[in-house]
Amino acid sequence: MRYRVMSWMVQAVAPMVAVMMLAGGVGAAQPLRVVATLSVFADLVKQVGGDDVQVSYVASPRFNPHFIEPKPSDVLKVKQADLLVDAGLDLEAWRGPLLDAASNPNLFPGSHGELDLSVGIPLLEVPDRPLSRLMGDMHIYGNPHYWLHPENAKIMARAIAAKLAEMDPARAAAYQQRLSDFLGRLDQHIAQWQQAAASIHGKEAVAYHNEWPYLAEFLGIRIDHFLEPKPGIPPGPQSLGTLEAYMKAHGIRVIVQPTYVPRAAAEALAKRTGATVVILAQNLGELPRTKDYLSFVDYDVQQLVQAMGSSS
Numbered sequence: 001m002r003y004r005v006m007s008w009m010v011q012a013v014a015p016m017v018a019v020m021m022l023a024g025g026v027g028a029a030q031p032l033r034v035v036a037t038l039s040v041f042a043d044l045v046k047q048v049g050g051d052d053v054q055v056s057y058v059a060s061p062r063f064n065p066h067f068i069e070p071k072p073s074d075v076l077k078v079k080q081a082d083l084l085v086d087a088g089l090d091l092e093a094w095r096g097p098l099l100d101a102a103s104n105p106n107l108f109p110g111s112h113g114e115l116d117l118s119v120g121i122p123l124l125e126v127p128d129r130p131l132s133r134l135m136g137d138m139h140i141y142g143n144p145h146y147w148l149h150p151e152n153a154k155i156m157a158r159a160i161a162a163k164l165a166e167m168d169p170a171r172a173a174a175y176q177q178r179l180s181d182f183l184g185r186l187d188q189h190i191a192q193w194q195q196a197a198a199s200i201h202g203k204e205a206v207a208y209h210n211e212w213p214y215l216a217e218f219l220g221i222r223i224d225h226f227l228e229p230k231p232g233i234p235p236g237p238q239s240l241g242t243l244e245a246y247m248k249a250h251g252i253r254v255i256v257q258p259t260y261v262p263r264a265a266a267e268a269l270a271k272r273t274g275a276t277v278v279i280l281a282q283n284l285g286e287l288p289r290t291k292d293y294l295s296f297v298d299y300d301v302q303q304l305v306q307a308m309g310s311s312s
Contacts, residue, residue, distance in 0.1 A: 032168055035077050036085040037092050038065055040147050040284040041117060041156070043293050045085055047182045048161045052171050058098070061283035061290075064260050065091060070098045078102035081113070083167060085160065088118035091144035115163045117156045121146045124213045145282070149214035150190050150297055157182055189294050193218075193301045200308040206247060208235075208257035208266055211282055215300060221308065223256065227265055235265045247273045254307045258282040278307045 031054040036042035042057040049055065056077055059068045065087075078084065078098060084107040086095055099108055106113035123142035146152045161179040165172035201220040208227045216223045225246060229239035246252070253275045255266045259282075266277045280300045281290045290296040 029168070029170060032083060032164065033081045034083045034085060035074075035081040037087060037095060038147075038283055040293060040296065041085045041087070043284050043296075044153065044157055045160055045164075047293065048157055048175055048178050049164055050174065050178050052168065052174060053164065059092070059283075061281075061286040062260060064258075065283065066093065068092070068094050070094060070101075074098060075101045078107060079104050081107060083107070083113050083115060083163065085115045085117060085163075087144055087147075088116035089123075089141040089144040113167075115159065117159060118144070118146065120155050120159065121152050124217065125210075143210065143213050145211050146214050148212065148282075148297070148300070149218045150186060150193065151218065152214065153186060153293060153297075154183060157186075185294060189298065193297065196301060196305050197221075200305055203308050204250065204252050205254040205256055205278075205304070205308060206243060206252055207255070208261050211258065212256060212280070215280075215304075219301065219304065221304070227255070227257075227269065240265060240269055244269060244272050247275065254278055254304075256280050256304070259286055276307050278303050280304070 031052055032049065034042075034045050034049065034053050034055040036045055036055060036057040038059050039057045039061045042055045045053055045055045058070055058074045058077075059065045075098065079102040081104065084099075086092060104113075105111065108114060109116070118141075123146065126142035127140060147156065157179055161175045164175045168175075197219040202222070204222040204224070206225045206227070207223050210223075210226055210228075210231060212223045225243060227235040227240065227243060229235065235243075247269075253273070255270055255275050256278045257263070257266055257280070259279055263277065269275065270277050279287070280303055281287045281296055284290050284293060284296045287299060289299045
């Protein structure tokens with residue numbers, strides 16, 4: 001009798017379990033676990049991956065991405081990840097030690113679980129001569145801040161979609177559809193940004209550090225002179241005096257820098273030249289109005305168009 005009761009209970013409960021599995025996702029394919037080095041890469045992964053990915057990032061946008069100290073929680077995330085999305089080149093000097101600590105060989109450079117977003121990007125400022133430490137913190141492969149050019153975002157998003165589909169073929173169609181939707185929205189914004197930037201085409205600004213060549217190229221402006229006398233070397237009285245003379249001679253009235261470098265030098269130079277210090281976002285989430293890739297670029301474009309347009 002006891003076995004007949006148990007059999008009846010199994011038959012009654014089985015359909016309920018099946019419904020719960022379908023509703024709750026039990027037994028369904030789990031989201032891909034993705035770790036991005038930067039917040040901007042994490043957003044692009046989310047744009048393409050949607051709910052089919054579980055994505056996080058390592059480098060806080062409040063700090064210089066060159067100099068990050070990963071936390072133990074970052075090591076754990078990388079250890080458990082299916083995919084690592086990074087900038088490649090020599091931007092993230094901390095990435096190697098992080099991978100060593102996580103001991104996840106699937107994510108090592110060139111491995112199946114690693115996506116280097118610099119592949120296929122038309123890099124700017126690739127050195128044409130041997131470099132030395134006397135030149136400062138130079139980038140041996142070219143300027144690595146390529147995500148600031150919206151056309152490069154198309155290349156990165158396509159690479160992400162292809163990698164997600166390779167690792168998760170069952171959801172390839174969903175990744176492709178989200179990619180198409182994102183590229184459509186991006187194209188609309190690119191047209192708006194270029195129209196807005198027409199008023200500042202050919203104008204010049206100076207910057208604290210050489211982080212902006214891709215954004216400058218996209219907007220058709222020039223940012224060729226910097227407060228740093230050499231990359232990574234803080235500005236001093238002599239270099240600021242030279243830059244002050246250059247700005248006055250050429251009528252330059254805009255100084256740009258991100259949030260994470262000291263403002264004292266830029267503000268002193270602005271006071272002596274009548275310039276405006278414009279704080280731009282180098283990474284997504286660095287400022288309140290930069291919650292995703294489109295709003296991130298939109299913020300920087302608006303700040304530059306407003307400042308450089310009013311300084312004519």
